[in-house]
Amino acid sequence: MMLFPPTGLEYVATSAKGLVEKITLLDLRYEKELSEPGPLMRFIENQVDIVFVTVGWDRQLDEIFQLLNHLPENIPLIVGGYTATEKVEEFFTACPRIDIIVRGEGERTTQEILKGTALKDVLGISYREDDRIRHNSIRPLADVNELVPPDRALRRNDYRLLVNGIPIAGLSFDTVLSARGCPFNCKFCTFSLNPLGQKRTYAERDVASVVDEIAGLTAKVIMLSDDNLFTNPKRTEEICDLLIKRKIKKRFIAQSRLDIAKHPQLLEKMVNAGFKALLIGIESPHDRILKQLDKGFDQATIRKAFSVLRTYPILSNGYFIYGNIGETEEEMLFIAPFAREIGVDAISCNKLRIEKFSSLRTLAEKTPGYHVTERGELYSDKYSSAALKKIGKKIKYAFYTPGRYARILWKNLFIVKFFTLKEGLSLLLAGPRLIASVLVREHRRGRLKDSLRRTFIKND
Numbered sequence: 057m058m059l060f061p062p063t064g065l066e067y068v069a070t071s072a073k074g075l076v077e078k079i080t081l082l083d084l085r086y087e088k089e090l091s092e093p094g095p096l097m098r099f100i101e102n103q104v105d106i107v108f109v110t111v112g113w114d115r116q117l118d119e120i121f122q123l124l125n126h127l128p129e130n131i132p133l134i135v136g137g138y139t140a141t142e143k144v145e146e147f148f149t150a151c152p153r154i155d156i157i158v159r160g161e162g163e164r165t166t167q168e169i170l171k172g173t174a175l176k177d178v179l180g181i182s183y184r185e186d187d188r189i190r191h192n193s194i195r196p197l198a199d200v201n202e203l204v205p206p207d208r209a210l211r212r213n214d215y216r217l218l219v220n221g222i223p224i225a226g227l228s229f230d231t232v233l234s235a236r237g238c239p240f241n242c243k244f245c246t247f248s249l250n251p252l253g254q255k256r257t258y259a260e261r262d263v264a265s266v267v268d269e270i271a272g273l274t275a276k277v278i279m280l281s282d283d284n285l286f287t288n289p290k291r292t293e294e295i296c297d298l299l300i301k302r303k304i305k306k307r308f309i310a311q312s313r314l315d316i317a318k319h320p321q322l323l324e325k326m327v328n329a330g331f332k333a334l335l336i337g338i339e340s341p342h343d344r345i346l347k348q349l350d351k352g353f354d355q356a357t358i359r360k361a362f363s364v365l366r367t368y369p370i371l372s373n374g375y376f377i378y379g380n381i382g383e384t385e386e387e388m389l390f391i392a393p394f395a396r397e398i399g400v401d402a403i404s405c406n407k408l409r410i411e412k413f414s415s416l417r418t419l420a421e422k423t424p425g426y427h428v429t430e431r432g433e434l435y436s437d438k439y440s441s442a443a444l445k446k447i448g449k450k451i452k453y454a455f456y457t458p459g460r461y462a463r464i465l466w467k468n469l470f471i472v473k474f475f476t477l478k479e480g481l482s483l484l485l486a487g488p489r490l491i492a493s494v495l496v497r498e499h500r501r502g503r504l505k506d507s508l509r510r511t512f513i514k515n516d
Contacts, residue, residue, distance in 0.1 A: 066206035071163040110137035220493035225479035230275035296325040317361035341394035392454035
């Protein structure tokens with residue numbers, strides 16, 4: 057839905073300030089005129105002396121490689137991001153145009169490159185030299201309080217709620233990172249370790265600096281993008297207190313663990329400070345799977361937590377993982393009725409992924425009939441990737457019934473008040489266009505009849 061800015065790239069761009077004459081920050085999701093190779097190449101040839109590209113996901117890599125190889129040969133090309141860090145050799149092989157790959161966090165590395173530091177002395181990079189690829193030592197992770205927040209003035213566009221290209225309610229979005237790292241060690245997590253095997257020790261920014269950054273934003277909705285904003289409940293209370301004291305009127309979304317339910321005083325302050333939605337990692341309704349994933353709680357704990365969370369005017373989105381090692385189809389399909397039972401407003405379901413340094417990799421490799429693809433996707437002799445995809449659809453359609461959508465809209469408008477009355481009216485007026493756009497999209501993908509049948513008749 058293109059809600060959020062490329063915050064990682066914005067941190068890197070901001071770190072370059074003062075070291076170059078001009079910074080141009082391009083988000084190719086929005087740059088329609090420059091998203092084609094021809095216009096983009098002409099722009100770069102006329103306006104740019106050095107190019108930094110971030111590749112954060114492994115989708116459409118062939119298209120990305122083609123685009124990178126079109127870049128002018130006389131302009132240095134530096135590539136970074138999670139996927140580039142993870143697949144250094146693959147990127148260099150597929151893209152002869154790449155000069156340097158920045159591995160891991162890029163702020164300090166970018167500064168040293170732009171200062172002209174000899175490449176052999178720049179930590180955290182791989183680079184071409186004499187027809188060879190050289191890999192320098194890993195760069196230690198920087199102190200989070202030394203990193204300058206992104207300069208939003210570098211943006212060339214706003215970030216607004218779009219569904220199938222249709223603007224909704226005029227809402228603008230932004231992200232703020234109040235802390236980096238996570239103190240927990242859930243075995244499934246693909247972000248607790250970076251692709252270099254480094255685990256960032258949980259590190260907090262100064263509370264006042266976080267609130268100052270929020271106060272300076274024009275966006276109406278702010279995503280606090282910490283892995284878990286509530287790792288230190290006392291600190292989160294301080295953030296809420298300062299937001300209330302300074303009368304900062306924003307709507308906040310945050311990621312959380314179930315532990316938040318143990319802090320009613322904090323929940324009250326969150327409501328008063330403008331928190332409207334929590335994204336909560338539940339992962340599974342089954343004790344055996346929860347233990348396997350090392351979540352640190354069981355089904356009874358989940359039920360108890362949501363008996364508390366349901367009493368507050370805050371939307372909840374539950375994250376679930378299916379396709380776990382040894383999990384049956386019946387167990388996977390139980391996600392939808394369980395989520396409805398505990399009162400989750402929305403769910404996000406993903407297949408289990410096992411990254412390079414995941415502690416689940418050994419278990420998967422030792423379990424007969426299980427396999428891990430090069431992309432980290434887990435499948436088994438019994439449940440292929442295609443079979444798991446079908447199960448994921450069954451879970452989705454079992455949970456998201458027409459009645460569920462109506463309840464979500466009602467809670468948004470009249471309980472949580474995520475939307476103002478004016479915004480709610482705009483949302484309702486856009487409803488027919490939204491429905492039409494979904495129907496057109498499903499028709500183009502050749503699955504309109506199947507989607508309608510699953511939604512209104514039978515989900516099989």
